[in-house]
Amino acid sequence: MAMLGSVLHLSPMVLTITSSTSRSFLPKQSERTKEATSSSLKNCKTIDELRMFHHSLTKLGDVSVTTITKLVARSCELGTRESLSFAKEVFDYSEANVELNGSCFVYNSLIRGYASAGLCKDAILLFLRMMNSGISPDKYTFPFGLSACAKSRANRNGIQIHGLIVKLDYAKDLFVQNSLVHFYAECGELDCARKVFDKMSERNVVSWTSMICGYARRDLAKDAVDLFFQMMRDENVTPNSVTMVCVISACAKLEDLEMGDKVYAFIRSSGIEVNDFMISALVDMYMKCNANDIAKRLFDQYGVRNLDLCNAMASNYVRQGLTKEALGVLNVMMDSGIRPDRISMLSAISSCSQLRNILWGKSCHGYVLRNGLESWDNICNALIDMYMKCHRQDAAFRIFDQMSNKTVVTWNSIIAGYVENGEVDAAWETFNTMPEKNIVSWNTIISALVQESMFEEAIEVFISMQSQEGVNADGVTVMSIASACGHLGALDLAKWIYYYIEKNGIQLDVRLGTTLVDMFSRCGDPESAMSIFNSLTNRDVSAWTAAIRAMAMAGYAKRAMELFNEMIEQGLKPDGVVFVGALTACSHGGLVQQGKEIFNSMEKLHGVAPEDVHYGCMVDLLGRAGLLEEALQFIKDMPMEPNDVIWNSLLAGSRVQGNVEIAAYAAERIQVLAPERTGSYVLLSNVYASAGRWNDMAKVRLSMKEKGLRKPPGTSLIQIRGKTHEFTSGDESHPEMPQIEAMLDEITQAANHLGHVPHLRNVLMDVDEKEKIFMLSRHSEKLAMAYGLISSNKGTTLRIVKNLRVCSDCHSFAKFASKVYNREIVLRDNNRFHFIRQGKCSCGDYW
DNA sequence: CTAGGGTTAG
Incomplete structure (x- = not known):
């Protein structure tokens, strides 16, 4: 019924055609129908109405450029695929049958229509065709053409048009200049945009806004804000709501809450209209600054009725990982009768994938299918992401x-x-x-x-x-x-x-x-x-x-x-x-x-x-401080069951202090809680070795063997000229192994000479002393150290990363090496650093 | 005629 109503509002001329098959009732062309042309065009809401309108024009012989131009414009405005191709039909017809007299009006109209409908390529092609047909563009043509180039990032075409503008002497026109600024800014050529901007003898709000927006959209939000302040100092121009939307989005990019607050305060004091665009921008800004409370207040104040505002809220919640809140906004929105659009659905689907909630994800998919949103590839991408994550x-x-x-x-x-x-x-x-x-x-x-x-x-x-x-x-x-x-x-x-x-x-x-x-x-x-x-x-x-x-x-x-x-x-x-x-x-x-x-x-x-x-x-x-009894009591007083990690801390402390009883007790607990934990056996056997209780040590080793547990291999990394070299304990596969071995022998001799005694208790294998000394000498950190010494420049620091705790023999060895070769050695183990220089370590041998 | 918010993937 509503559609019929709109048809009835058309001019009598069109009404006649719709209601009658007889042509004899057609009104004669008169001043009245000419006046009615404009308003009846505006009332055309469907492609059929436009077709009828065009038909009647042809019958009446009204083929004036003005009317054709208006018809093309209106067709484009409807924005559907059919209406756009109808616009093209009318255009082609007029080109063949209407006396255009070199007028560019119809061209302008279609270029603009294409550009605003997103058919930028067609707009540009039409612009070029116009040039080739020898029809002169006017000052309106350029902004339309440049807008198409800006939207589609057709940099080269835009630059061509700029050349033409200069050649045809339109470079002084304010609107043309504004379009150039916008074009260059949108293409990321901020310097060119600024050059045009700076050369302008007169600037209006749009000039400033285009430039500010250009900065804000690339990652030059700081320049955007600076330029805004410069604009404020210019008496000839006053910012409007479009300007302020750009400035707010710049604050959002900068995540500068203080600035955002100031800008909002300015808007309120200046009386600039706070429209829906601006509220969305403000909410977005506050959320990007993590001031969700302020955003929420604005949201509540301005109400749910605005779809875009809800989308801004939801998408930011999703970005912050607050998926429940995002879905909450969408639910509230639906409760107030707003249908989620494809942007809302992006947030909804993304929430589901973050939550790994396949059930909600599927129901989103259902909504998408029911509403025909699956033709948009972004939606498909979001769905793919959701299904993959689930x-x-x-x-x-x-x-x-x-x-x-x-x-x-x-x-x-x-x-x-x-x-x-x-x-x-x-x-x-x-x-x-x-x-x-x-x-x-x-x-x-x-x-x-x-x-x-x-x-x-x-x-x-x-x-x-x-x-x-x-x-x-x-x-x-x-x-x-x-x-x-x-x-x-x-x-x-x-x-x-x-x-x-x-x-x-x-x-x-x-x-x-x-x-x-x-x-x-x-x-x-x-x-x-x-x-x-x-x-x-x-x-x-x-x-x-x-x-x-x-x-x-x-x-x-x-x-x-x-x-x-x-x-x-x-x-x-x-x-x-x-x-x-x-x-x-x-x-x-x-x-x-x-x-x-x-x-x-x-x-x-x-x-x-x-x-x-x-x-x-x-x-x-x-434990490390020697307060083992207190540590044990502390464990007993814990409100929760102590786990293997806690007992291991006690065991490590016992090792440092050489307390065999507590070490054994802790190790026993660990073997119950986490029998696969190899490190505890190693620690315990170390404690027994230090106390000279070789039998107990042997028992630990045996029990490891029985359970098929092995000490995980130690590995050490060192970078030489940007390349990482990895050494594993006992591994001889490095291509420069002979040189490394020679170096190891040299350091060992020097160290022994200075009083180094191998800490044999670090070897858990049941082998003879000679073999133990050999195994000790092939620890990964030693291999890395030796390689570092032969392959790096004198005096440079050696940096070695080990996967396990550094062994005490290697620690001592490194101290000697640092002294003998006058090198700083930085050794990282699995929980701290050892900065070793001139025979001393930053850990004070306490680790 | 020119300028604007919200858009999935790490």
Whole structure:
């Protein structure tokens, strides 16, 4: 009925045609019908009505350029596929039958229509055809053409048009200039945009807004804000709501809450209209700044009735990982009668995949099918991601196979899905065969390799990505690589990555900063770690934790405690993780009293309930300090059942103190709780060996043998000229083994000469003394040390990473080597650093 | 005639 109503509102002329088959009732062409043309066109809401209108025009012989232009414009406005092709029909007809007299009006109309309907290629082709037909463009033609070029990133065509503008002397027109600024900005040519902008003799709001928006859309949000302030100082121009939407989105990009607040305050005081666009932008900004409470308040204030606003809320919740909240918004939205659109569904499906909730995921899929949203490839991509994450590969591939235009995102969802399902090989194969890769593809595969502990492979891929494919890394890439680097303890590479970040202007936010602090601390460079930490603004608890851990690992317990206190003073709420860092620091530094105070403050002052790791830290702290009885009592007083990790802490403490009874007791408990835990046997046999109780030691070894347990092999890494060399205890496969052996002999002789006595109790095998000495001499850290000495320049620091605790013989050996060869040796074991120089170690032989 | 928010994959 509604449609019929709109037909009835048409001019009498069209009404006549719809209601009658007889042509004799057609009105004669008159002034009245001409006046009615415009308004009746506006009332045409369907393609059929437009066809009838056109038909009547032809019958009446009204083929004026103006009317045809209006008809084309209206057809395009309807925006459907049919209406656009009808516009083309009318256009072709007019080109053949209407006396255009070189007029560009019809062309303008269709170029504009194509551009605004997203058919940018057609718009550009039409523009070029117009040039070839010798029809002169007017000042309206250029903005339409440039808008098409901007939308489709047709840089070369845009530049051509710019040339034409100069040639035909339209370069002084304000609208043309604005379009040029927008075109260049949209194509990422900010410098060109700025050049046009700077040369303008007169600028209006649109000029400023286009430029500001250009900066905001690329990662130059700071320039956007700066330019806005410059605009405010210009008396000839006043920002409007479009300008403010751009400025708000710049604040969102910068995650600058303070600035965002100021901008919002300005909007309210200036009386600029707060429209729906702006509310969405504000909500988005507040959520990107993690000020969800303010966003929520705005949301509640302006109401759910706005679909776009709901979408902004939901998508940000999804981004923050708050999937329940995202789905909540969508539910509230549906309750108030708003149908979710495809953007809403992206958030909904993405929530389901984050939650791994196949049930909700399937129901989203159902909604998508019922509403015909599956034709949009983004929706398919989201569905593929969801099914892959829910381990339904078959369902994912059913969608994948049906997709007509698979994009790079589609392929990325597949490789990420394979990784998620543990099929890294399949991911790698797909990665190598996919038709197009972007930075996300590379990041997916690099992070998969890092997750699989294939650090060197990850770095290789990272290097070939840039050298062979010319792809630039982003913040996500360097996060993965920094993590790989930290695991390898590769300091040179670490420094290079830091340099890379600075050189390429990769934004160093808290997350990346924290990763770098961690990287440098794991590479044995606590100074660089701290200088990055000090440069960070907006430090969160994780950042502080990384700094505290850096100090703890390097043995600076006091500094670690200062950092902890500083963090509390700044009003941050500590979590369980930072307490582990603080307690570890106390433990390494022997700060018993402080450790106890911190532990006691956890629940009372900070409301963080101690978990078993924290109890473990305390047992470690007490045990290392020789307070074994107290440690044992502490375990007995625990509110939960002590696990094997806690008993192992006690055992380790007993080893340091040489307390056989407690060691045996702890080892017994571990064998009940975790019989496969090899390390405890090794520790216990060490304790017996130190006490000279060889029989007991033999028993431990025997029981290991019976259970088929072997000490896991020690491995050590060292980087020489960017290449990682890995040595395993007793392994002789290194190509330079003869030279390494010669070097080992040389150091051993020198060390023995200075009083080194081999710590034979580190050898658990039942072999003769000579064999023991030999086995000891082939420990992985010694091999790495010897190789380092022969293959690096004199005086440079040797950096070695070991997978297990460093053995006491190797520790002593390293001290001698540092003195004899005048080298600093940095040795990282599985829980701390040893900085060894001139025969002394930073750990004070307490580890 | 020119300028605007929300868009899946790491």
